[in-house]
Amino acid sequence: MQVENYVISWYTLYCVHWRVPDYRSGNLGEGKMKKLFLVCTILLAGSSLVWAAGGSKKKKPLPYEFGSVTISNYSQQAGIPPVVFDHWVHRKNYTCRVCHVDIGFGMTANSTKIRAADNAKGYFCGSCHNGRTVFGKSKLFESCATSYTREEYNRCLKCHSLERDPAKEEAFFKFMDTMPKETFGNGINWEKAEDMGALKLTDHLDGVSVKKLAMKTQADFSLKAKVDGMPDIIFSHTKHTVWNGCELCHPDIFVGIKKGATKYSMIELFDGKYCGVCHDKVAFPQTDCKRCHAKQVQ
Protein backbone atom coordinates (compact mmCIF):
# COMPACT_ATOMS: atom_id res chain seq x y z
CA MET A 1 0.00 0.00 0.00
CA GLN A 2 2.83 2.37 0.86
CA VAL A 3 4.30 2.20 -2.63
CA GLU A 4 0.90 2.82 -4.13
CA ASN A 5 0.40 5.98 -2.09
CA TYR A 6 3.67 7.27 -3.40
CA VAL A 7 2.69 6.41 -6.95
CA ILE A 8 -0.78 7.90 -6.65
CA SER A 9 0.39 11.21 -5.26
CA TRP A 10 3.09 11.72 -7.84
CA TYR A 11 0.96 10.61 -10.71
CA THR A 12 -1.79 12.88 -9.56
CA LEU A 13 0.66 15.74 -9.86
CA TYR A 14 2.02 14.36 -13.12
CA CYS A 15 -1.43 14.07 -14.64
CA VAL A 16 -2.64 17.40 -13.45
CA HIS A 17 0.46 19.02 -14.79
CA TRP A 18 0.61 17.36 -18.17
CA ARG A 19 -2.90 16.34 -19.06
CA VAL A 20 -4.92 19.45 -18.23
CA PRO A 21 -4.26 22.20 -20.72
CA ASP A 22 -5.85 24.97 -18.67
CA TYR A 23 -4.00 24.23 -15.50
CA ARG A 24 -1.14 26.65 -16.07
CA SER A 25 -3.42 29.33 -17.42
CA GLY A 26 -4.98 29.57 -13.98
CA ASN A 27 -8.39 27.96 -14.54
CA LEU A 28 -7.80 25.60 -11.67
CA GLY A 29 -7.43 28.47 -9.27
CA GLU A 30 -4.54 29.21 -6.98
CA GLY A 31 -6.42 28.11 -3.87
CA LYS A 32 -7.35 24.74 -5.38
CA MET A 33 -3.82 24.22 -6.60
CA LYS A 34 -2.41 24.90 -3.16
CA LYS A 35 -4.91 22.49 -1.65
CA LEU A 36 -4.04 19.82 -4.20
CA PHE A 37 -0.34 20.31 -3.64
CA LEU A 38 -0.80 20.11 0.13
CA VAL A 39 -2.78 16.86 -0.16
CA CYS A 40 -0.12 15.35 -2.42
CA THR A 41 2.70 16.43 -0.16
CA ILE A 42 1.00 14.91 2.90
CA LEU A 43 0.34 11.68 1.00
CA LEU A 44 3.93 11.59 -0.20
CA ALA A 45 5.39 12.31 3.22
CA GLY A 46 3.12 9.71 4.87
CA SER A 47 3.88 7.03 2.33
CA SER A 48 7.61 7.78 2.45
CA LEU A 49 7.60 7.23 6.20
CA VAL A 50 5.78 3.92 5.87
CA TRP A 51 8.08 2.91 3.05
CA ALA A 52 11.17 3.80 5.07
CA ALA A 53 9.81 1.69 7.90
CA GLY A 54 10.20 -1.48 5.91
CA GLY A 55 8.39 -1.30 2.60
CA SER A 56 10.05 -2.25 -0.64
CA LYS A 57 9.54 -1.03 -4.17
CA LYS A 58 8.01 -3.59 -6.46
CA LYS A 59 10.12 -4.42 -9.50
CA LYS A 60 8.58 -3.11 -12.68
CA PRO A 61 7.98 -6.07 -15.01
CA LEU A 62 9.63 -6.09 -18.41
CA PRO A 63 7.28 -5.74 -21.40
CA TYR A 64 7.17 -9.49 -22.12
CA GLU A 65 6.72 -10.29 -18.44
CA PHE A 66 3.80 -7.94 -17.90
CA GLY A 67 0.65 -9.98 -17.34
CA SER A 68 2.50 -13.21 -16.63
CA VAL A 69 0.95 -15.24 -13.84
CA THR A 70 2.79 -17.87 -11.86
CA ILE A 71 0.52 -20.76 -10.98
CA SER A 72 1.67 -23.17 -8.34
CA ASN A 73 -1.02 -25.21 -6.67
CA TYR A 74 0.16 -28.78 -7.16
CA SER A 75 3.32 -28.44 -9.27
CA GLN A 76 5.75 -28.82 -6.40
CA GLN A 77 3.98 -31.94 -5.15
CA ALA A 78 4.32 -33.37 -8.65
CA GLY A 79 8.03 -32.51 -8.71
CA ILE A 80 7.84 -30.01 -11.54
CA PRO A 81 8.30 -26.22 -11.62
CA PRO A 82 5.24 -23.93 -11.39
CA VAL A 83 3.45 -22.77 -14.54
CA VAL A 84 4.29 -19.33 -15.85
CA PHE A 85 1.23 -18.35 -17.84
CA ASP A 86 1.81 -15.69 -20.47
CA HIS A 87 -1.34 -13.67 -20.86
CA TRP A 88 -0.16 -11.93 -24.02
CA VAL A 89 0.08 -15.21 -25.94
CA HIS A 90 -3.58 -15.91 -25.24
CA ARG A 91 -5.10 -12.45 -25.25
CA LYS A 92 -3.86 -11.80 -28.78
CA ASN A 93 -6.32 -14.47 -29.94
CA TYR A 94 -9.16 -14.63 -27.43
CA THR A 95 -11.39 -12.33 -25.45
CA CYS A 96 -11.00 -12.39 -21.66
CA ARG A 97 -14.51 -13.84 -21.45
CA VAL A 98 -13.65 -17.07 -23.27
CA CYS A 99 -11.15 -18.10 -20.60
CA HIS A 100 -12.55 -16.44 -17.49
CA VAL A 101 -16.23 -17.20 -18.07
CA ASP A 102 -16.54 -20.07 -20.53
CA ILE A 103 -13.55 -22.11 -19.43
CA GLY A 104 -13.88 -20.98 -15.84
CA PHE A 105 -10.43 -19.67 -14.91
CA GLY A 106 -10.51 -17.52 -11.78
CA MET A 107 -9.47 -13.89 -11.79
CA THR A 108 -6.63 -14.28 -9.32
CA ALA A 109 -3.55 -16.47 -9.54
CA ASN A 110 -3.91 -19.89 -7.95
CA SER A 111 -7.62 -19.47 -7.26
CA THR A 112 -8.69 -22.09 -9.81
CA LYS A 113 -6.63 -24.96 -8.45
CA ILE A 114 -6.10 -26.57 -11.84
CA ARG A 115 -5.03 -30.21 -11.72
CA ALA A 116 -3.47 -32.27 -14.49
CA ALA A 117 -6.51 -34.55 -14.18
CA ASP A 118 -8.84 -31.62 -14.98
CA ASN A 119 -6.78 -30.79 -18.08
CA ALA A 120 -6.74 -34.40 -19.18
CA LYS A 121 -10.55 -34.49 -19.05
CA GLY A 122 -10.74 -31.48 -21.33
CA TYR A 123 -11.26 -28.73 -18.78
CA PHE A 124 -9.23 -25.56 -18.10
CA CYS A 125 -5.98 -25.68 -20.18
CA GLY A 126 -7.18 -28.97 -21.62
CA SER A 127 -10.14 -27.21 -23.26
CA CYS A 128 -7.73 -26.26 -26.06
CA HIS A 129 -4.44 -27.93 -25.18
CA ASN A 130 -5.65 -31.43 -25.86
CA GLY A 131 -3.52 -32.42 -28.84
CA ARG A 132 -6.56 -32.28 -31.12
CA THR A 133 -7.58 -28.63 -31.31
CA VAL A 134 -6.23 -27.01 -34.42
CA PHE A 135 -5.18 -23.39 -34.17
CA GLY A 136 -4.00 -21.69 -37.32
CA LYS A 137 -2.32 -24.47 -39.22
CA SER A 138 -1.10 -26.62 -36.36
CA LYS A 139 -2.50 -28.66 -33.52
CA LEU A 140 -2.15 -27.20 -30.06
CA PHE A 141 0.14 -29.21 -27.83
CA GLU A 142 -1.45 -31.43 -25.24
CA SER A 143 -1.36 -30.30 -21.63
CA CYS A 144 0.30 -32.34 -18.90
CA ALA A 145 -0.94 -35.78 -18.04
CA THR A 146 -1.16 -37.17 -14.52
CA SER A 147 1.77 -39.43 -15.36
CA TYR A 148 4.40 -38.87 -18.01
CA THR A 149 7.47 -40.40 -19.59
CA ARG A 150 10.84 -38.69 -19.84
CA GLU A 151 10.00 -37.60 -23.41
CA GLU A 152 6.62 -36.26 -22.37
CA TYR A 153 8.26 -34.28 -19.59
CA ASN A 154 9.65 -31.89 -22.21
CA ARG A 155 6.08 -31.10 -23.17
CA CYS A 156 5.31 -30.29 -19.53
CA LEU A 157 8.18 -27.80 -19.53
CA LYS A 158 6.48 -25.76 -22.24
CA CYS A 159 4.42 -24.26 -19.41
CA HIS A 160 6.00 -25.58 -16.23
CA SER A 161 9.14 -23.51 -16.34
CA LEU A 162 10.50 -20.60 -14.35
CA GLU A 163 13.52 -20.26 -16.60
CA ARG A 164 13.88 -17.32 -18.94
CA ASP A 165 13.02 -18.38 -22.44
CA PRO A 166 14.76 -16.27 -25.13
CA ALA A 167 12.54 -17.81 -27.83
CA LYS A 168 9.41 -16.60 -26.03
CA GLU A 169 10.90 -13.15 -25.53
CA GLU A 170 11.80 -12.96 -29.20
CA ALA A 171 8.29 -14.06 -30.15
CA PHE A 172 6.87 -11.32 -27.96
CA PHE A 173 8.98 -8.57 -29.51
CA LYS A 174 8.21 -9.85 -33.00
CA PHE A 175 4.50 -9.67 -32.19
CA MET A 176 4.89 -6.30 -30.48
CA ASP A 177 6.45 -4.84 -33.61
CA THR A 178 3.16 -5.33 -35.44
CA MET A 179 1.03 -3.72 -32.73
CA PRO A 180 0.23 -0.10 -31.86
CA LYS A 181 2.54 1.05 -29.10
CA GLU A 182 1.77 2.13 -25.56
CA THR A 183 4.08 3.54 -22.90
CA PHE A 184 3.09 1.36 -19.99
CA GLY A 185 2.33 -2.32 -19.35
CA ASN A 186 3.72 -4.52 -22.05
CA GLY A 187 4.00 -1.63 -24.44
CA ILE A 188 1.02 -2.62 -26.59
CA ASN A 189 -2.21 -0.69 -26.91
CA TRP A 190 -4.52 -3.70 -27.12
CA GLU A 191 -7.67 -1.65 -27.48
CA LYS A 192 -6.29 0.27 -30.42
CA ALA A 193 -4.92 -2.96 -31.91
CA GLU A 194 -8.39 -4.44 -32.04
CA ASP A 195 -9.97 -1.23 -33.29
CA MET A 196 -7.55 -1.01 -36.20
CA GLY A 197 -8.03 -4.69 -37.05
CA ALA A 198 -4.55 -5.85 -36.03
CA LEU A 199 -6.23 -8.33 -33.67
CA LYS A 200 -9.25 -10.49 -34.37
CA LEU A 201 -10.33 -11.96 -31.07
CA THR A 202 -12.24 -15.21 -30.83
CA ASP A 203 -15.17 -15.09 -28.44
CA HIS A 204 -16.52 -18.61 -28.81
CA LEU A 205 -15.05 -22.06 -28.29
CA ASP A 206 -17.00 -24.92 -29.81
CA GLY A 207 -18.06 -27.41 -27.19
CA VAL A 208 -17.23 -25.02 -24.37
CA SER A 209 -18.96 -21.68 -24.92
CA VAL A 210 -22.71 -21.31 -24.65
CA LYS A 211 -24.39 -20.11 -27.82
CA LYS A 212 -25.67 -16.64 -27.07
CA LEU A 213 -27.40 -13.81 -28.80
CA ALA A 214 -25.24 -10.90 -29.85
CA MET A 215 -24.84 -8.52 -26.97
CA LYS A 216 -26.51 -5.14 -27.07
CA THR A 217 -23.74 -2.55 -27.27
CA GLN A 218 -23.30 -0.76 -23.98
CA ALA A 219 -22.61 2.94 -24.16
CA ASP A 220 -19.44 4.40 -22.68
CA PHE A 221 -20.04 6.79 -19.80
CA SER A 222 -18.15 9.30 -17.75
CA LEU A 223 -17.40 9.23 -14.04
CA LYS A 224 -16.44 12.24 -11.98
CA ALA A 225 -12.83 12.36 -10.84
CA LYS A 226 -12.41 12.90 -7.11
CA VAL A 227 -9.51 15.30 -7.35
CA ASP A 228 -10.11 18.83 -8.60
CA GLY A 229 -8.36 19.48 -11.89
CA MET A 230 -8.07 15.80 -12.76
CA PRO A 231 -9.98 15.04 -15.98
CA ASP A 232 -13.09 12.91 -15.49
CA ILE A 233 -13.00 9.22 -16.38
CA ILE A 234 -14.43 7.93 -19.63
CA PHE A 235 -15.31 4.34 -18.89
CA SER A 236 -15.16 2.23 -22.04
CA HIS A 237 -18.20 0.11 -21.25
CA THR A 238 -18.47 -0.95 -24.88
CA LYS A 239 -15.00 -2.47 -24.97
CA HIS A 240 -15.35 -4.01 -21.52
CA THR A 241 -18.62 -5.75 -22.36
CA VAL A 242 -17.30 -7.07 -25.66
CA TRP A 243 -14.17 -8.47 -24.04
CA ASN A 244 -15.64 -9.57 -20.71
CA GLY A 245 -19.38 -10.08 -21.07
CA CYS A 246 -21.56 -8.92 -18.16
CA GLU A 247 -21.02 -11.69 -15.65
CA LEU A 248 -17.27 -11.33 -15.32
CA CYS A 249 -17.58 -7.87 -13.76
CA HIS A 250 -21.11 -7.87 -12.32
CA PRO A 251 -21.66 -8.40 -9.48
CA ASP A 252 -18.36 -9.93 -8.37
CA ILE A 253 -16.18 -6.91 -9.14
CA PHE A 254 -18.69 -4.08 -9.47
CA VAL A 255 -21.78 -4.46 -7.33
CA GLY A 256 -23.72 -1.38 -8.40
CA ILE A 257 -25.66 -1.34 -11.65
CA LYS A 258 -26.59 2.29 -11.38
CA LYS A 259 -23.80 4.57 -12.54
CA GLY A 260 -21.79 5.75 -9.53
CA ALA A 261 -23.38 3.23 -7.15
CA THR A 262 -20.06 1.56 -6.41
CA LYS A 263 -17.82 4.01 -4.57
CA TYR A 264 -14.12 3.44 -4.80
CA SER A 265 -10.86 5.30 -4.54
CA MET A 266 -7.51 5.07 -6.31
CA ILE A 267 -6.09 3.56 -3.11
CA GLU A 268 -8.52 0.62 -3.44
CA LEU A 269 -7.79 0.31 -7.14
CA PHE A 270 -4.05 0.13 -6.51
CA ASP A 271 -4.83 -2.43 -3.83
CA GLY A 272 -6.22 -4.75 -6.54
CA LYS A 273 -9.91 -4.06 -6.07
CA TYR A 274 -12.45 -2.97 -8.69
CA CYS A 275 -10.53 -1.89 -11.85
CA GLY A 276 -7.39 -3.13 -10.08
CA VAL A 277 -8.55 -6.74 -10.45
CA CYS A 278 -7.25 -6.59 -14.05
CA HIS A 279 -5.49 -3.25 -14.46
CA ASP A 280 -1.88 -3.38 -13.24
CA LYS A 281 -1.81 -7.15 -13.44
CA VAL A 282 -2.82 -7.89 -17.04
CA ALA A 283 -4.61 -4.90 -18.52
CA PHE A 284 -2.74 -1.60 -18.79
CA PRO A 285 -1.47 -0.29 -15.45
CA GLN A 286 -3.33 2.36 -13.52
CA THR A 287 -0.28 4.59 -13.54
CA ASP A 288 -1.26 5.29 -17.15
CA CYS A 289 -3.72 7.93 -15.86
CA LYS A 290 -4.70 9.40 -19.21
CA ARG A 291 -6.11 6.10 -20.47
CA CYS A 292 -9.07 6.44 -18.09
CA HIS A 293 -8.97 10.10 -17.05
CA ALA A 294 -9.58 11.04 -20.62
CA LYS A 295 -12.45 13.51 -20.57
CA GLN A 296 -11.51 16.89 -21.94
CA VAL A 297 -11.46 19.52 -19.19
CA GLN A 298 -13.85 22.37 -19.98
Next chain:
Amino acid sequence: MTTPARRWADAALTVLCCLWLFPGAAWSEEPWQADFDAICAKTQDAMALSVNELNLLIERCTTLEKVIDTKEESVRKVYLKRVQLCRNLYAYVLEYKKNAPPSP
Protein backbone atom coordinates in the same frame (compact mmCIF):
# COMPACT_ATOMS: atom_id res chain seq x y z
CA MET B 1 -41.02 -45.77 -58.58
CA THR B 2 -40.48 -45.66 -54.82
CA THR B 3 -43.00 -47.07 -52.43
CA PRO B 4 -43.75 -45.43 -49.04
CA ALA B 5 -42.04 -48.37 -47.35
CA ARG B 6 -38.92 -47.77 -49.39
CA ARG B 7 -38.95 -44.05 -48.54
CA TRP B 8 -39.20 -44.87 -44.81
CA ALA B 9 -36.33 -47.31 -45.15
CA ASP B 10 -34.19 -44.65 -46.88
CA ALA B 11 -35.00 -42.10 -44.21
CA ALA B 12 -34.13 -44.52 -41.43
CA LEU B 13 -30.87 -45.38 -43.14
CA THR B 14 -29.97 -41.68 -43.48
CA VAL B 15 -30.66 -41.09 -39.77
CA LEU B 16 -28.54 -44.10 -38.83
CA CYS B 17 -25.69 -42.88 -41.03
CA CYS B 18 -25.87 -39.42 -39.42
CA LEU B 19 -25.77 -40.93 -35.93
CA TRP B 20 -22.82 -43.07 -36.92
CA LEU B 21 -20.97 -40.13 -38.46
CA PHE B 22 -21.71 -37.61 -35.69
CA PRO B 23 -22.00 -39.63 -32.49
CA GLY B 24 -20.96 -36.65 -30.33
CA ALA B 25 -23.97 -34.62 -31.33
CA ALA B 26 -26.33 -37.43 -30.46
CA TRP B 27 -25.03 -38.80 -27.18
CA SER B 28 -22.27 -36.74 -25.62
CA GLU B 29 -24.39 -34.03 -24.05
CA GLU B 30 -26.11 -34.91 -20.83
CA PRO B 31 -29.51 -33.36 -20.06
CA TRP B 32 -28.06 -31.08 -17.38
CA GLN B 33 -25.64 -29.63 -19.95
CA ALA B 34 -28.49 -28.71 -22.26
CA ASP B 35 -30.18 -27.11 -19.28
CA PHE B 36 -27.00 -25.23 -18.44
CA ASP B 37 -26.73 -23.94 -22.01
CA ALA B 38 -30.34 -22.79 -21.99
CA ILE B 39 -30.01 -21.01 -18.64
CA CYS B 40 -26.72 -19.25 -19.28
CA ALA B 41 -27.53 -18.29 -22.86
CA LYS B 42 -29.44 -15.28 -21.57
CA THR B 43 -26.71 -13.45 -19.67
CA GLN B 44 -26.03 -11.15 -22.62
CA ASP B 45 -29.61 -10.04 -22.49
CA ALA B 46 -30.18 -10.04 -18.73
CA MET B 47 -31.27 -6.41 -18.52
CA ALA B 48 -34.10 -7.08 -20.97
CA LEU B 49 -35.56 -9.94 -18.92
CA SER B 50 -38.63 -9.44 -16.76
CA VAL B 51 -38.68 -9.99 -12.99
CA ASN B 52 -40.59 -13.25 -13.51
CA GLU B 53 -38.11 -14.51 -16.08
CA LEU B 54 -35.19 -13.64 -13.81
CA ASN B 55 -36.81 -15.40 -10.85
CA LEU B 56 -37.38 -18.47 -12.97
CA LEU B 57 -33.79 -18.50 -14.20
CA ILE B 58 -32.44 -18.16 -10.65
CA GLU B 59 -34.66 -21.07 -9.58
CA ARG B 60 -33.35 -23.16 -12.49
CA CYS B 61 -29.78 -22.27 -11.49
CA THR B 62 -30.42 -23.56 -7.97
CA THR B 63 -31.84 -26.83 -9.31
CA LEU B 64 -28.94 -27.18 -11.74
CA GLU B 65 -26.38 -26.58 -8.99
CA LYS B 66 -27.81 -29.53 -7.08
CA VAL B 67 -27.44 -31.77 -10.14
CA ILE B 68 -23.88 -30.60 -10.86
CA ASP B 69 -23.00 -31.15 -7.21
CA THR B 70 -23.45 -34.88 -7.76
CA LYS B 71 -20.96 -35.00 -10.67
CA GLU B 72 -17.25 -35.76 -10.56
CA GLU B 73 -14.77 -33.19 -9.25
CA SER B 74 -13.62 -31.57 -12.52
CA VAL B 75 -17.19 -31.07 -13.71
CA ARG B 76 -18.16 -29.62 -10.34
CA LYS B 77 -15.22 -27.24 -10.32
CA VAL B 78 -15.92 -25.87 -13.79
CA TYR B 79 -19.69 -25.88 -13.98
CA LEU B 80 -20.53 -24.80 -10.44
CA LYS B 81 -18.45 -21.70 -11.04
CA ARG B 82 -20.06 -21.09 -14.41
CA VAL B 83 -23.59 -21.52 -13.06
CA GLN B 84 -22.77 -19.23 -10.17
CA LEU B 85 -21.61 -16.53 -12.57
CA CYS B 86 -24.94 -16.74 -14.38
CA ARG B 87 -26.97 -16.95 -11.21
CA ASN B 88 -25.18 -14.00 -9.59
CA LEU B 89 -25.73 -11.86 -12.65
CA TYR B 90 -29.45 -12.69 -12.77
CA ALA B 91 -29.80 -12.02 -9.03
CA TYR B 92 -27.98 -8.73 -9.44
CA VAL B 93 -30.18 -7.60 -12.32
CA LEU B 94 -33.26 -8.77 -10.42
CA GLU B 95 -32.32 -6.65 -7.42
CA TYR B 96 -31.83 -3.68 -9.65
CA LYS B 97 -35.20 -4.21 -11.33
CA LYS B 98 -36.97 -4.59 -8.02
CA ASN B 99 -35.47 -1.35 -6.71
CA ALA B 100 -35.70 0.64 -9.92
CA PRO B 101 -38.25 3.47 -9.92
CA PRO B 102 -41.32 2.63 -12.04
CA SER B 103 -40.99 3.86 -15.59
CA PRO B 104 -43.30 6.77 -16.45
